[in-house]
Amino acid sequence: MQTHKAKRVEIAIESVMESRLSDALIEAGVTGFTILPVLGGSGRSGRWSREGQVSRAGGMVSVVCIIRPEKLDDLLDAAFSVVDRHIGVVSVLDCEVLRAERF
Amino acid sequence: MDGILALAADNLISPIILFFALGLAAAFARSDLSVPEAVAKGMSLYLLFAIGFKGGASVAAHGLDATLIMSLIAGAILSFVIPFVAFALLRVMTGLSVIDAAAVAGHYGSISIVTFVAASSVITSAGLDSEGYMVAVAAMMEAPAILSALWLIARFGSAGQGGMEPGLIREILLNGSIVLLVGSFLIGWITGQEGLDLIASFIVAPFQGVLCLFLLDMGLVAGRGLREARGVLRPPLFLFGVMMPLIGSMFGLAAGVLLGLSTGGVLLFMTLSASASYIAVPAAMRVALPEANPSIYLTLSLGVTFPFNLTLGIPIYLAIARTVTGG
Numbered sequence: 303m304q305t306h307k308a309k310r311v312e313i314a315i316e317s318v319m320e321s322r323l324s325d326a327l328i329e330a331g332v333t334g335f336t337i338l339p340v341l342g343g344s345g346r347s348g349r350w351s352r353e354g355q356v357s358r359a360g361g362m363v364s365v366v367c368i369i370r371p372e373k374l375d376d377l378l379d380a381a382f383s384v385v386d387r388h389i390g391v392v393s394v395l396d397c398e399v400l401r402a403e404r405f
Numbered sequence: 406m407d408g409i410l411a412l413a414a415d416n417l418i419s420p421i422i423l424f425f426a427l428g429l430a431a432a433f434a435r436s437d438l439s440v441p442e443a444v445a446k447g448m449s450l451y452l453l454f455a456i457g458f459k460g461g462a463s464v465a466a467h468g469l470d471a472t473l474i475m476s477l478i479a480g481a482i483l484s485f486v487i488p489f490v491a492f493a494l495l496r497v498m499t500g501l502s503v504i505d506a507a508a509v510a511g512h513y514g515s516i517s518i519v520t521f522v523a524a525s526s527v528i529t530s531a532g533l534d535s536e537g538y539m540v541a542v543a544a545m546m547e548a549p550a551i552l553s554a555l556w557l558i559a560r561f562g563s564a565g566q567g568g569m570e571p572g573l574i575r576e577i578l579l580n581g582s583i584v585l586l587v588g589s590f591l592i593g594w595i596t597g598q599e600g601l602d603l604i605a606s607f608i609v610a611p612f613q614g615v616l617c618l619f620l621l622d623m624g625l626v627a628g629r630g631l632r633e634a635r636g637v638l639r640p641p642l643f644l645f646g647v648m649m650p651l652i653g654s655m656f657g658l659a660a661g662v663l664l665g666l667s668t669g670g671v672l673l674f675m676t677l678s679a680s681a682s683y684i685a686v687p688a689a690m691r692v693a694l695p696e697a698n699p700s701i702y703l704t705l706s707l708g709v710t711f712p713f714n715l716t717l718g719i720p721i722y723l724a725i726a727r728t729v730t731g732g
Contacts, residue, residue, distance in 0.1 A: 316691055318688050318691045318692050319691075319692065322572075322692075387695045387696070388691075388695045389695070
């Protein structure tokens, strides 16, 4: 089956910044992304878990986008403008998709 | 003094405090006891809905007067002013950085609605009455402290810190808790006693039971937070977490007495001024001041001040309110 090259960008960010990141992505022309809840983890700020968080201040979400390679720079600029001062991890992977016209 | 101790002792063996203590103990013992996130959220919505509606119905029954407007203004002023007192104390007592001190101070100007609900429950148990519109005062006191914290950063912090993020004010004013609390208050006010009678079996009788279960969850959250942040909680910070509510309550006492509120109303004003936010303000601080250390402000407000107010603070405030108002 014919496949097409694409980039998969995953951004783990604090829940409180979710809507700001989504807005920035849409403004940068990224039309499709998926937001997933994060159950817990460990990082520079220590261990944390979604369980027992009394406010959104402590939660994290993961935003996943699959885009054409030529759109990557715009997406990263948009994401960095939001993530810059905040806790977050941005990673980029090469991937392949079946229907290129959808990305 | 004996009266205060007797009240504190009575309060300590009430179901709501004992369930909170159970949650704390379970968290310290590393039990796997947990309240599902959706259940905790549902209970929080229920408590806001019930307390807002009952407050509105009470205003409908007792009528409106100028004291309501004055109480709202006093609440906003206290929420603006208390962070400045807290900031000065923190800088002198604890040596926290400007940014951490301002972030903590913002939490102490704002309020904890669960502490307010617990104080309302104590008022009912003590056979007292309070002004129903104190619910609206609680909503009014949620946000101004955040502006004070950002101003403190802009004034004393490094250049570029403490700016107001676009949309932040809208998010604070329209956060779900405030919308539900104020909305239920207005619906209770519009529908009055008739409306309350219609849903009393849902919001009056089960209230204490739901509050117990909610406080069990709060105990678990506070206990886990304390366990994980032991390194952060130095003695001066702990002392601040106990002293600041007592100082804040005196501002509330002055406001309540000057406004001529009932004993219950004065207690609620003291409790609001003494409590510290752990829901709305931490979220706002993560957006506006990501450099501030969340484990300091969350541990202080949720791990120290919240349990203090719940166990010892409220009985102390009630005894003082009774002495001063003669109620």
